[in-house]
Amino acid sequence: MKSVKIGNIKIENPICLSPMAGFSSLPFRIICNEMGAAYSPTELVSARSIRYNGIGKSLRYMRIAPDEEKITAIQLFGSEPEDFEAAVRTIMETPVLQEVSIIDINMGCPVPKVVKTGSGSALMEDPARAASIVKACKKALAELCLNVPVTVKTRIGYNAGDKGKPEFARALADAGCDMICVHGRTRIQMYHGESSNEAISVMREAVRGYDIPFFANGDITDTESARKIIEETGCDGIMIGRAARGNPWIFEQVTAGLNGNEIPAMPCEKDRKLMLIRELEGRLKYLPEDVAVREFRSVMPFYIKGLPGSSQIKVRLCSCSKADEIKEILGID
Ligand SMILES: Cc1cc2nc3c(=O)[nH]c(=O)nc-3n(C[C@H](O)[C@H](O)[C@H](O)COP(=O)(O)O)c2cc1C
Incomplete structure (x- = not known):
C-alpha cells in the first residue's frame, strides 16, 4: 500500500495491528x-481513570x-471531553509516555460496561460530544505545543439497521x-455477522474531501480479504485484529501478497512455539510471573492452533x- 500521513507522521505500509x-x-x-505492521495502538485505557x-x-x-x-499510539476511551x-x-507529562506519536480515541467498543x-460505541449516537472529545484532545496538545495527531477508531453505526454514519465521520x-x-x-x-465493506465505504466517501487518511477494519x-476491503472501500490503510492473534506473520504475508510478491509460508511448529515464548518473556519483563502467565493463558491457544496435539497442549497450557x-509443555528450553 502507498504510504500515508497521519498529521505529520509518515506511515509506510499502512497495515496495522488493530487494538485488542x-x-x-x-x-x-x-x-x-x-x-x-506499520504501528499498533495500545488497548483501550480509561481517560477518566487517568484523570x-x-x-x-x-x-x-x-x-x-x-x-x-518507532510509531506508537495510545488509545483512550471515555465520554467527557x-x-x-x-x-x-x-x-x-509522564516521561515514559510523553514520546507517544499518536493519541487514538475509542468510539467503537461495544461492551455494555463501556457503552x-x-x-465507545455510544459516542456514534452523539456526534457533537464525539467532536468535543476530539477537540479537547487537540486543545490539550496545542496548549503543550505538541504536534501529536489525534485519531478515532469507530464502527459503521450503533443500531442494527445502520449502514454507515456519514454525518458522524464528517463531525470527527x-x-x-x-x-x-x-x-x-x-x-x-458486537463481533458477530459479517463486516460490511459497503457501509465502511459510505463513511470513507463522507470524508474524502478532507485531507486525512481513512483506514478500514473488519x-x-x-x-485476498485485504485486497477486497481496499478495493471496496477505497481506504488508505487497514487494521487487522483477530486474525493476528498468535499469528504476527500475517503482516509479512499480507504485505507480500499486496505487493504481488510470493507469500511466505507459515513458520514451522518450533518457530511458532518460540514466538509464543518470546511474547511471554516480553510480558515477564514488566509483570509478576503469576499475573503474566495467567493473562497469557487466553493468548497461547492462538499460537498453537492447528499444530499436532494442540487441543491437549491447550488444556495443559491453560492450567500453568x-x-x-x-x-x-512446549518442549522448549
Ligand atoms: C478480544 C478483543 C479485544 C478488542 N479490544 C479493542 C480495543 O481495546 N480497542 C479497539 O478499538 N478495538 C478493540 N477490539 C476490536 C478490534 O480492534 C477490531 O476492530 C475488530 O476485532 C474487528 O477487526 P477483525 O475482524 O480484524 O478482528 C477488540 C477486539 C477483540 C476481539
Missing part, C-alpha cells in the same frame, strides 16, 4: 512491527517503546481528527502458573 484488549501487549506489538487516579494502574496497558516500535483533556496532559457510560473530521478507522460492524453486531484474514511449565 488482552492481546495488544507491548511485546506482541513489537513483534508485529518487526513483521511489517482521577493518574497513570499508576493504567501504565501496564499503555506501555510504549518508541525505540522499538474534560477527562480526555486531563488524560492527554497527564500522558504528555453504559456513554463511551470537522473537529480536526487526523485519521479515522472504521470497523464494518454496528455496535449491536474480517481481514489474508491477502509458571513460565517454566509452559516451556516444558
